[in-house]
Amino acid sequence: MSSSAGTLPSPVLIDADKLTAIVADVFVTLGVAAKDARIVAEDLVLADLEGVGSHGVMLLPMYVERLQKGSVSKGSIGKVVVDQRTTLVIDAHDALGQLTAHQAVDLVTSRAREYGMATVAVRNAFHFGAAGRYARLIAGQGCVGIVMSNTRPLLPAPGGAEAITGNNPIAVAVPSSSAQPVEVDMALSATAMGKIRLAAGAGKSIPADWAMAADGSPTTDPNEAIKGMLAPAAGPKGFGLAFVIDLLCGGLSEGAIGAEVRPLYGDASLPYRCSQMFMAIDVKGFTDPKAFGERVTEQAQRVRNSKRAPGIERVYAPGELSCATREKNAGTVTLSRQVYDSLLATANSAGLRVDALP
Amino acid sequence: MSSSAGTLPSPVLIDADKLTAIVADVFVTLGVAAKDARIVAEDLVLADLEGVGSHGVMLLPMYVERLQKGSVSKGSIGKVVVDQRTTLVIDAHDALGQLTAHQAVDLVTSRAREYGMATVAVRNAFHFGAAGRYARLIAGQGCVGIVMSNTRPLLPAPGGAEAITGNNPIAVAVPSSSAQPVEVDMALSATAMGKIRLAAGAGKSIPADWAMAADGSPTTDPNEAIKGMLAPAAGPKGFGLAFVIDLLCGGLSEGAIGAEVRPLYGDASLPYRCSQMFMAIDVKGFTDPKAFGERVTEQAQRVRNSKRAPGIERVYAPGELSCATREKNAGTVTLSRQVYDSLLATANSAGLRVDALP
Numbered sequence: 001m002s003s004s005a006g007t008l009p010s011p012v013l014i015d016a017d018k019l020t021a022i023v024a025d026v027f028v029t030l031g032v033a034a035k036d037a038r039i040v041a042e043d044l045v046l047a048d049l050e051g052v053g054s055h056g057v058m059l060l061p062m063y064v065e066r067l068q069k070g071s072v073s074k075g076s077i078g079k080v081v082v083d084q085r086t087t088l089v090i091d092a093h094d095a096l097g098q099l100t101a102h103q104a105v106d107l108v109t110s111r112a113r114e115y116g117m118a119t120v121a122v123r124n125a126f127h128f129g130a131a132g133r134y135a136r137l138i139a140g141q142g143c144v145g146i147v148m149s150n151t152r153p154l155l156p157a158p159g160g161a162e163a164i165t166g167n168n169p170i171a172v173a174v175p176s177s178s179a180q181p182v183e184v185d186m187a188l189s190a191t192a193m194g195k196i197r198l199a200a201g202a203g204k205s206i207p208a209d210w211a212m213a214a215d216g217s218p219t220t221d222p223n224e225a226i227k228g229m230l231a232p233a234a235g236p237k238g239f240g241l242a243f244v245i246d247l248l249c250g251g252l253s254e255g256a257i258g259a260e261v262r263p264l265y266g267d268a269s270l271p272y273r274c275s276q277m278f279m280a281i282d283v284k285g286f287t288d289p290k291a292f293g294e295r296v297t298e299q300a301q302r303v304r305n306s307k308r309a310p311g312i313e314r315v316y317a318p319g320e321l322s323c324a325t326r327e328k329n330a331g332t333v334t335l336s337r338q339v340y341d342s343l344l345a346t347a348n349s350a351g352l353r354v355d356a357l358p
Numbered sequence: 359m360s361s362s363a364g365t366l367p368s369p370v371l372i373d374a375d376k377l378t379a380i381v382a383d384v385f386v387t388l389g390v391a392a393k394d395a396r397i398v399a400e401d402l403v404l405a406d407l408e409g410v411g412s413h414g415v416m417l418l419p420m421y422v423e424r425l426q427k428g429s430v431s432k433g434s435i436g437k438v439v440v441d442q443r444t445t446l447v448i449d450a451h452d453a454l455g456q457l458t459a460h461q462a463v464d465l466v467t468s469r470a471r472e473y474g475m476a477t478v479a480v481r482n483a484f485h486f487g488a489a490g491r492y493a494r495l496i497a498g499q500g501c502v503g504i505v506m507s508n509t510r511p512l513l514p515a516p517g518g519a520e521a522i523t524g525n526n527p528i529a530v531a532v533p534s535s536s537a538q539p540v541e542v543d544m545a546l547s548a549t550a551m552g553k554i555r556l557a558a559g560a561g562k563s564i565p566a567d568w569a570m571a572a573d574g575s576p577t578t579d580p581n582e583a584i585k586g587m588l589a590p591a592a593g594p595k596g597f598g599l600a601f602v603i604d605l606l607c608g609g610l611s612e613g614a615i616g617a618e619v620r621p622l623y624g625d626a627s628l629p630y631r632c633s634q635m636f637m638a639i640d641v642k643g644f645t646d647p648k649a650f651g652e653r654v655t656e657q658a659q660r661v662r663n664s665k666r667a668p669g670i671e672r673v674y675a676p677g678e679l680s681c682a683t684r685e686k687n688a689g690t691v692t693l694s695r696q697v698y699d700s701l702l703a704t705a706n707s708a709g710l711r712v713d714a715l716p
Binding site for chain 2: 082084085086087089115116117118119121144156157158159160161162164172174182184186188190209212215216217233234236237238239240241243244246247248250251252253254257258281282283285286287291292295296299302303306307308309310312314315316317318
């Protein structure tokens with residue numbers, strides 16, 4: 001775990017259960033209830049185990065700063081402010097997003113099982129990690145799960161030169177006959193700003209369809225891109241889909257749309273205020289769930305059995321890679337030294353007084 | 359309207375009402391009820407008026423051949439085979455897709471108004487033209503409209519070298535405070551095969567992200583692309599979304615998924631058998647529809663008022679361009695000479711005996 005001059009610091013391997021416990025301890029130290037702290041910690045660590053570090057424990061320092069400055073509340077759950085059987089609205093009152101997401105998942109699946117389908121829109125919400133996590137939980141209850149969120153504006157409209165809507169993620173999970181649903185989980189930008197920053201750091205150019213410069217023209221210079229905007233995935237298609245997700249999440253919840261959502265990494269004393277939407281469609285409302293699940297599994301198998309393009313070793317069905325990564329990691333999280341160090345500093349700033357993470 | 363050697367034949371301008379009447383007459387001659395014939399003709403001509411000729415009257419010869427060969431039925435409507443309040447299945451029995459789409463729209467909006475939201479899945483369906491048309495009709499009833507269809511496999515999975523799923527279109531329409539909802543309507547391939555054929559005809563290369571050659575490798579040669587596969591929009595994102603649309607449309611309806619859907623331009627005596635899904639979410643289940651509509655209109659205005667990239671004259675909100683095109687066309691359809699000639703031949707083959715379209 002030591003680094004020497006001229007080499008990259010080696011990554012740190014940590015037992016997932018121990019990491020979960022320490023992340024939960026940090027939240028408890030800040031006044032979050034133990035049960036709630038555990039839920040958030042588990043969801044963060046799960047993202048790391050699935051190879052989605054951007055939605056994992058690297059978020060902890062930002063969450064902690066916001067809890068300390070009061071823009072994220074210590075409250076357990078949001079308040080159900082609209083309840084019309086299949087259509088509900090939760091006001092999250094800035095609770096940790098994972099907590100209101102679990103609340104929304106429980107509510108939307110119980111209503112879908114009773115009425116066939118249901119939607120919960122959430123306003124005044126905070127970051128909930130990976131949307132796919134919650135779509136999968138809905139699928140685990142025999143329902144198709146669809147989960148969306150808006151973010152602050154990042155994408156220009158086609159031909160535009162200012163960010164209008166976020167790269168609003170959407171996840172869909174479809175129950176199969178195995179424990180692993182078919183799952184898609186995507187942000188609607190062509191790429192993530194993190195990848196553009198990596199290219200800038202490495203002095204490399206970026207593909208022309210990743211970003212626009214500040215004047216709205218395409219750029220291959222990552223530094224121009226950082227001052228500019230992310231390109232929508234597939235141009236007008238990704239922009240259009242992101243825009244309607246913004247309208248649905250923020251419009252149906254009477255929450256924030258577009259620029260009413262604040263930057264996640266902006267002033268940590270101001271609430272983030274994103275809006276989210278959770279939908280569940282009960283498979284048994286249409287067909288026999290067992291036969292449906294078997295067809296889904298067969299179709300996923302068709303993908304896996306695809307003829308392969310030159311140089312490709314394996315074709316994955318949607319959602320399979322994160323599952324395979326989780327199994328491969330077998331309960332051990334790999335953190336970069338940078339993330340490790342920031343977690344340690346955060347734990348100490350929260351009052352834990354630890355010399356090392358376990 | 360005449361053409362001379364060395365120049366392209368000039369397009370033909372036709373009054374939309376007269377074109378609608380003659381297209382309806384063709385269907386009636388083939389045994390379709392007058393009221394139904396009118397509905398299909400209007401939907402086809404509307405697509406032409408909105409600048410989406412690929413979903414317009416150019417489809418008539420194929421529809422007619424399928425009606426003549428019996429793979430499209432003369433029946434008016436499909437049969438509701440599952441009805442559990444918010445979740446319904448229609449077996450279309452190969453009726454003209456526009457007819458079962460209108461049936462599904464009426465059913466799904468009435469149920470959404472009663473229960474808050476509803477979904478109608480359709481099996482054994484035929485081509486319904488532009489999905490956005492039906493999402494908009496749902497939005498016209500104060501509901502968010504979501505419409506999807508599958509097609510025969512056209513897209514490989516990431517890293518794959520065989521077509522697994524269609525470029526399955528999805529349309530979403532969100533009611534605004536004006537008659538024009540915010541609307542997106544997209545197929546999930548990077549581009550349409552028609553554009554690749556145009557490039558091949560013109561001897562031009564195509565962008566590297568449009569298509570794969572038959573071995574799954576990217577190609578800029580349109581002739582290799584025609585023998586190969588369409589690329590998904592935004593790679594894994596478009597593939598994943600197309601794949602779950604396939605599972606939802608075909609799985610929930612107990613209809614065809616993937617390769618169970620037949621080619622639209624294949625053997626015209628075999629039913630097409632696509633599957634579709636119509637969803638309606640009643641805005642008033644969540645919030646005041648008037649205030650919601652006003653926010654949607656404001657957000658569309660934000661898009662229109664965007665700062666513009668160099669060389670851009672105007673930024674359109676999603677759905678605005680087709681509306682503007684319809685208004686500009688002011689009831690006159692412009693057909694290529696090729697489409698005009700094929701319509702005339704089709705009308706005569708159906709027994710209409712006309713020398714010219716009006």
